[in-house]
Amino acid sequence: MFSRSIDSADRESLVPLAEAIADAFERIGDQRAADGVLELAARHGVSDGLALRQAEQALAAGDANRALDALIPAWEAGSMDLHLEAQMGLAAFALGLYDVVETLTADDNHGMAHRILRWVLAVWDDLEIPGLDLESSEVIWALRAQLMTLAACGRTDIVYRVTEYIDSIEAHSAGRSIAAIPSTKPALGRPAALPMDARGPFAETWGHPAHDAVFSWAFSSARQAFEGERVAVLAPGAECFSPLLEHAQVTYESQSRDDRHQDLAPGQFEHVLAIYEANRTLNPAEAVRACAKALTHEGQLHLLVAGPKLAHEFDLSMSLAAAERLCTDAGLKSLGADSRDATGLPVPADEAVVHLVRAEKRIV
Numbered sequence: 494m495f496s497r498s499i500d501s502a503d504r505e506s507l508v509p510l511a512e513a514i515a516d517a518f519e520r521i522g523d524q525r526a527a528d529g530v531l532e533l534a535a536r537h538g539v540s541d542g543l544a545l546r547q548a549e550q551a552l553a554a555g556d557a558n559r560a561l562d563a564l565i566p567a568w569e570a571g572s573m574d575l576h577l578e579a580q581m582g583l584a585a586f587a588l589g590l591y592d593v594v595e596t597l598t599a600d601d602n603h604g605m606a607h608r609i610l611r612w613v614l615a616v617w618d619d620l621e622i623p624g625l626d627l628e629s630s631e632v633i634w635a636l637r638a639q640l641m642t643l644a645a646c647g648r649t650d651i652v653y654r655v656t657e658y659i660d661s662i663e664a665h666s667a668g669r670s671i672a673a674i675p676s677t678k679p680a681l682g683r684p685a686a687l688p689m690d691a692r693g694p695f696a697e698t699w700g701h702p703a704h705d706a707v708f709s710w711a712f713s714s715a716r717q718a719f720e721g722e723r724v725a726v727l728a729p730g731a732e733c734f735s736p737l738l739e740h741a742q743v744t745y746e747s748q749s750r751d752d753r754h755q756d757l758a759p760g761q762f763e764h765v766l767a768i769y770e771a772n773r774t775l776n777p778a779e780a781v782r783a784c785a786k787a788l789t790h791e792g793q794l795h796l797l798v799a800g801p802k803l804a805h806e807f808d809l810s811m812s813l814a815a816a817e818r819l820c821t822d823a824g825l826k827s828l829g830a831d832s833r834d835a836t837g838l839p840v841p842a843d844e845a846v847v848h849l850v851r852a853e854k855r856i857v
Contacts, residue, residue, distance in 0.1 A: 508540045515546075524550075541567050541574045548580050556759040557587035557646040558786060561856070579606035583639060586610065587646035588760050588856060589790040591618060609636050613643075616658045617651050627664040637670050647723070647761030650679040677742070680721035680763070685740035687715055698733050702806050702835070703846050707768060707797065709837035710849055711737055714795035717851075718764045725757060725787060728768030757787040765794050771819060772799045772807040778819055785823035788854040794825055796852065800832060800845030813842040816850050825852035 511530050518527035531547050547563035561584040567574075568581055578597055585593040591614065598611035601623075608625065609632065615622045626632050640652050653676035659668045691712075696704045715737040718724050724741045726734050731745040744762075757765075765784045771777035777798075784794050796816060804810040817830050832845035842848070 508543055511543065512546065541572050541577055544572075545574070545577050545580065548577075548584065552580070552584060552587075552642050552646065555645045555647065555761070557584040558760040558856070560584040561588065575604050576606065578603070579610060582607070582610050583642055584646075586614065586651070587643055587648050590856060593857065605632065605635055606639075609639060612636075613639065613651065613655060617654050622658075627659065627662075627667040633667050633670045636667065637674070640671055640674050644675050647758060649675045649677040650721075652676040653678055678721060680719050680723075682719050684716060685718070685720050687712060687737055691736045694736065695733055699730060701729050701769070702799070702803055706833045706835055706837040706847050709833075710795070710797050710847075711766065711768070714764065714766050714851075715741075717793060717795070722763040723761060724764045724766065725762045725784075726766045726768075727770045727784070728766070729773070731768075734766070734768075757783050759786050760789055762787050763789055763792045765792070767794065768797045769799060769807065771796065771811070771816070772803075772809050777809065777811070778822060781819040782823045785820075785825050785854055790854060790856045792854050793828070794820065794850075794852045794854070796820065796850040798848050798850075800848050801843060802834075802846040811848070813845065813848045813850075816848045820850055820852040825854055827852045 511533070515527040515530045518524070518530065528547070528550065531543060531550075544563050544567035548560040551557070551560035551563060561581065564577060564581040564584065567577060572578070582594045582597040585591075585597070594610060594614050598607045598614065601608065601611075608623070612623055612625045613636070614620065625636075627636075636655075640655060643649075643651050652671070652674050656668070656671060656674075656676055659671070692705075692708050695708050699707065701707070711734050715734075718738065718741045720740045722741050723744075724738055725744045725746070726738070727746050728734065729747055731747040735743070735745070741764075744758075765787055767780075767784050770784070771780050774780045781794070781796070784796075788794065796819075798816045799807045799810045800813070801810055813830055813832050817827050820827055828851045830848065830850045832840055832842045832848050834840045834844070835846045840846075
């Protein structure tokens with residue numbers, strides 16, 4: 494084989510070809526194949542159009558993290574496309590990167606999309622609210638489009654805050670246009686008082702190993718979740734944990750199957766509590782990556798895995814170092830790790846019934 498150079502013209506020719514193939518896949522209903530073609534083409538060159546198409550599809554699917562991953566290379570390469578920058582701000586907003594949104598929208602001359610995004614940020618973050626013509630049809634529909642995207646990405650709390658503010662200033666036209674967008678009360682940002690008598694009932698309903706150690710970890714993890722925050726619980730008998738999480742918005746998933754991880758809403762949970770999740774799959778690394786993908790910026794993964802003393806209970810047990818490495822390889826920062834016996838007391842790692850890892854997602 495002879496090597497040959499590929500000039501910029503060759504790279505640029507990939508973009509229309511990739512888009513045409515993606516269009517064909519979309520017409521036959523294979524969105525995953527279409528996304529794969531666009532992603533493959535994006536690896537061989539930066540294109541504003543390709544980045545925007547990937548990002549808009551990702552945002553429509555509620556995946557702000559994937560949208561941001563598509564947009565950042567084009568923006569860092571010096572893109573001057575204001576729509577691309579606005580979409581990047583929208584994805585950052587959905588993930589909780591409020592400083593990024595503030596920076597991207599600092600220039601008032603960047604256009605209406607930027608001004609609306611800045612206005613929504615000010616309403617959300619209790620900042621000084623800039624002027625915005627809420628009687629203009631163009632502004633109202635652009636605001637509606639941004640709020641619908643944020644809602645699709647799980648930020649119905651932002652929609653609630655904007656709706657509340659618009660009602661307070663009696664901007665009736667704008668209020669009617671966004672009334673049907675799903676909204677939920679924002680998290681209160683305060684810790685909840687957990688029930689002190691929940692251990693006994695939990696032990697009676699939990700049909701899996703090490704109920705004391707599991708309960709202690711779940712109790713500690715539930716205390717990390719503030720009132721109204723979004724939590725995913727992935728565990729056998731996941732509903733057993735509901736008495737500890739009545740203060741949160743919780744998604745429970747008990748079924749163990751490897752393709753289930755693809756169903757986790759991306760970037761839409763402040764906490765993921767994974768109990769024996771890495772021990773009930775053929776691919777623990779993929780399971781932890783899916784948990785990481787489901788987290789918002791600064792969201793926490795609370796991971797409990799079977800240690801060497803439970804090797805007889807699962808197809809897979811692991812060391813403490815392996816559990817931490819799964820989190821690190823998924824792009825998470827470990828906040829602490831420990832090994833416990835069946836009662837929940839600390840023990841050396843080689844004598845552990847379970848290992849515990851708390852890790853945080855930091856997008857920037």
